[in-house]
Amino acid sequence: MTNKFNSRFLIAILLIGFTLSSAVATAQKRQVVLDRVVAIVGGSAILHSEVEEYANELTAQRRAAGYTSDRDPFNESLEELMKQKLLYNQALIDSIELNADVNSMVEEYLQRMIAEEDGSIAKLEAKQHMPLYNYREFLRQKLTEQQYAQSMQSKVTSDVTVTPGEVERFFKSKKTEELPLVPEQYVYAHIVRYPASQAAAKQRTKERLLEMRERIISGSSSMPVLARTYSVDPGTAMQGGEHPLAPLSQLTPPFADALSKLKPGQLSEVVETEYGFHIIELMEAPRNGLYHFRHILLKPSYTIEEQLEPTYYLDSIVKLIRSDSITFERAALLHSEDNLSKMNGGLVSNHDLLMSNPNYSNVKLTATKFKKEDFGDGKSYSDYIALSKLKIGEVSDAFISEDVQGNQLSRAVKLLEIIPTHSASLTEDYLTIEEMALNDKQTKVFNKWLTEKIDGLYIFVAPEYRKGEFEFKNWIK
Secondary structure: HHHHHHHHHHHHHHHHHHOOOOHHHOOEEEEEEEOOOEEEEEEEEHHHHHHHHHHHHHHHHHHHOOOOOOHHHHHHHHHHHHHHHHHHHHHHHHHOOOOOOHHHHHHHHHHHHHHHHOOOOOHHHHHHOOHHHHHHHHHHHHHHHHHHHHHHHHHHHHHOOOOOHHHHHHHHHHHHHOOEOOOEEEEEEEEEEEEOOHHHHHHHHHHHHHHHHHHHOOOOOOHHHHHHEEEEEOOOOHHHOOEEEOOOOOOOHHHHHHHHHHOOOOOOOOOOEEOOOEEEEEEEEOOOEEEEOOOOOOOOOOOOOHHHHHHHHHHHHHHHHOOOOOOOHHHHHHOOOOOOOOHHEEEEHHHHHHHHHHHHHOEEEEHHHHHHHOOOOOOOOOHHHHHHHHOOOOOOOOOOEEOOOEEEEEEEEEEEEEOOOEEOOOOOHHHHHHHHHHHHHHHHHHHHHHHHHHHHHOEEOOHOOOOOOOOHHHOOO
């Protein structure tokens, strides 16, 4: 036992010495405050500057949200970083696969940071007290640890489920004031029509992509340049179309099928998916089932006349509904082009947003679903504007909108019910309570796992920080 303790103590001393000497070497002729180690978890050291930065971010976030905590933000941040280090070390032990493309995340983060400094790399270097290449490596290590930690925690709780009985017991254990307030909700139906010229618009889009493909193959232009200029994929366009590493299972089937047939450096033909049309380039051979690729995404575009055609069509249907010549439900069945709702009277749900977990499909949609800032591109904001002008049972005029993939369409809506803001109840808000119960159970499972891991791992906390308030008391040994 003594030898084991001595070896651990030696590791701690070496880590501290290494950190201090690295800080001195980096400072060189610049005036830099010497950093210090405040904790070691497994083989990972936590620096005072890391905790201080995290504490400042935490305080700023809570101030913006109007929330304060009784805990010292420094001690709270120290504990969160210790959790992250523990999860990171355990992820390496368990050989957890990292699906995230950390390099792309680092470059995206760096570009934002440089933009905040008026595009000046020199200003960013001065602010961070280190050259850009050092800061890049610092970010890469930081983001790698965060991603591994998240993957490890997800693995710990991935098999946790709740039964209806557990949901009911969880609900009964809560006082009324402990239950969440459910915001105002809408229940509504819609009739959807896409432009009749969709086939012509699709053909125009294919031809544009084929022309871009020829330019790339001939060398007259490059895919990154064309992606930044023309691609409508907000997640990859600014990265030259480059997508984070991903397994085929995370990609839509037509896209995955085309990608799987490519050789490194090869371009696909035009590929159609529910998101639009793509050309894809495989950048390197797959590693551990992960694909590194880039693409250009285009969506069909329409003239003003083509956009208005389905709106005029729906307006004629709305006139028939308002004159009682046909019911809304019958009109939805006969005329709507939304296959998810037309067989159910046009009743709208969030099912199309929950393909990963259709069990949480719901027809009661909160008003926040429609807020422009929540969607970024205002995808359902037009729905909210139309609904906000209606009384229960009324039908709107037709208006131009988009589906969840961003495809243009026209829509008419009928307001069926408005549910006021209320405390969650088991009968009316079962899915909300079920999610709360699941989160509570996952937290308990994770906390039990974490407590056991803390007991079995070498942990050092500097003496001056040992009296801080920690959620898990066994950090201090």
